[in-house]
Amino acid sequence: MTLRVSRRNFVAGSAALLSLSALGTSAMAQETRLRLLWWGSQPRADRTNKVSELYKTKNAGTAITGEFLGWADYWPRLATQVAGRNAPDIIQMDYRYIVEYARRGALAPLESYMPSKLQLEDFDPAQIEGGKVDGHLYGVSLGANSAATVLNTVAFKEAGIDMPTQKTTWEEFGKIGAEMTKAGKRKGYFGFADGSGVEPALENYLRQRGKALYTADSKIAFGPEEATEWFDMWAKFREARACVTPDIQALYKDTIDTSPLTVGKAACDYAHSNQFVGYQAMVKDKLALTNYMRITPDSKGGHYRKPSMFFSVSAQSKVMDQAVDYVNFFVKNPDAAVILDVERGIPESKAMRDVVAAKLDETGKVPLAYVAGLGDLAGPLPPPPPTGAGEGTLILRNIAEQVAFGQLSPSDGGKQLVDEITRILARG
């Protein structure tokens, strides 16, 4: 058997193929193609796609393809695409990674587009600042939120225990938790989740003491004493059975569906306020938000309004103007704002905030009221975490687990935490 393709046939076939592909390109030729990439769940994707549709109706000739992944899969995908010179035009960026991507030249600086194409006049200046690295604007914040304690109001009512308030101290919280566990209204139910490995919780604790996780020049901003005290406090909570046992806590995988609160193991957990909508969707009982506990009744709060996520434009984008225009539409168009709601946090634009606030349902109002009501509990935004901060999060969790399972003493844990984070930051 032989396969013979004569030259004539070959030419004819190729021509046919070429003309076919030409058909495809000519149809697309007038269109600007925008590619979007973000992390999140299906509801977020639905909202985002709706905004893209809306944008398309107002900008004929623009094609938008959007793609989304879960948080854990998102970063590998983005890194690979950027490395392969195939980055999406618009990238959802997190506060944690913006420095890494900006310093490595993957993101386009946007300040030159202001105010002609990018109209952020009614943004809170501090939040615009949050999207800056080395003086350039690399990300437009899509919403604000703050770290928070999520409470199961029904569990508290059942047990006849008062919920923690804005004034509750960690010490009192420990007592509340122990009572809740002791009340035993639900099987295997504890007062609260073990927060010793939760980075925002530690950060809040440090900020109350006038320290921080990292300094602006990428160094560790706390010492072994603070870390030891932190682990010590949690060791006492564990002893008093105020919080869940370490093997229950170890099942938590940084997702809402694995949280001890969601799976019915604890009445309180720690989250970000924009996640409240997600928590309430998964828990039947009515939930509430409050701040993190205070170290002393008069200690200053350690909270801050955090830009929850950004839209950044890829430095590789060939349609940068259009991309910036889309981002501006996303944060400044009233119809888009209504579609987006507070799912990505509370809109940064005051005008959009007003638009959204008028249409919020009961669940959506909770995070809005929470962030608005932080008052003096909210301090300045810390500098974006340095390169290696992502690893720091894992280290905290790892050492907190070692302390919880009794493999390390709180003081050894404190020392080791500071040592390891220092080492990682030095390596960069």
Place this chain on the structure above:
Amino acid sequence: MSNAMRTPAGAISVERYQGAVAEGRLKRLWNANAPGYLFLLPWLVGFFGLTLGPALISLYLSFTDFDMLQSPRWVGMANYVRIATADPKFSAAMHVTLTYVVFSVPFKLTFALLVAMALNRGLRGLPIYRAIFYLPSLLGGSVAIAVLWRQLFASDGLVNAALSHFGIEGPSWISHPNYSIYTLVALSVWQFGSPMIIFLAGLRQIPQDMYEAASLDGASKFRQFYKITLPLLTPVIFFNAVVQTIDAFKAFTPAFIISGGTGGPINSTLFYTLYLYQEAFGNFRMGYASALAWILVLIIAVFTAFSFLTSRYWVHYDD
């Protein structure tokens, strides 16, 4: 060249080939071989584009500092030096992986052999049993099964529910550092299907008359197993052991799903490949991860070579 030209089609004789060259009619030869190349093309593209190419690039990257966003920077042996001298997580990952290999491979093979022998007795509906026992192997690598495993071995999972009938209060097997690796070993043993099928084929190869002769001589079942089955099965055991060991070194999915990618609690499920993945995609250290990958290649090569060298002392082929 001549070999490469001839092999794919495999249909042309040497004489004809030489004749063709002599007559300068390579073109005709090409026509004759074209289908061969065409059929080979997907494999060739796959092998060079997806296996050999990336492997060589990763070898190069292993001598660089590469964060995937900027171009790689040559650092010589620095990555390897760090692995050898200054990486506690490397030793943690190595420890976890070796534990996994040492426990999962022998248990899995023993279990597979036992089931194969049970199935070898000529049951009615044998194909159905084979399919059922093989099923976990097909599903086993999947995310769904790892998720199911989480449900089974959680503190309020099915396993502990069963234990509680006997008055035992079990821990959360998958989230306690002392036990979590063994739940993964159990998961791997449960996926005994593919070595089982191979054992079954091996058992079928053993001539029945040997057993008949042995039982006429009054050999007990155990003695028959020990003196006939096992020695004659050694080539199959050897094959299974090598394949399963390599597989065990490369295990990734279950640990990734069950620990949510963290390798926790406390690095107790930090498989080597999981650590490699974390370094590459979590911490943007592609160069370092490439070095880790090549160390793994080396380790697997050493293990495999060791198996082959020792095999002549215990593997019996028909003489």
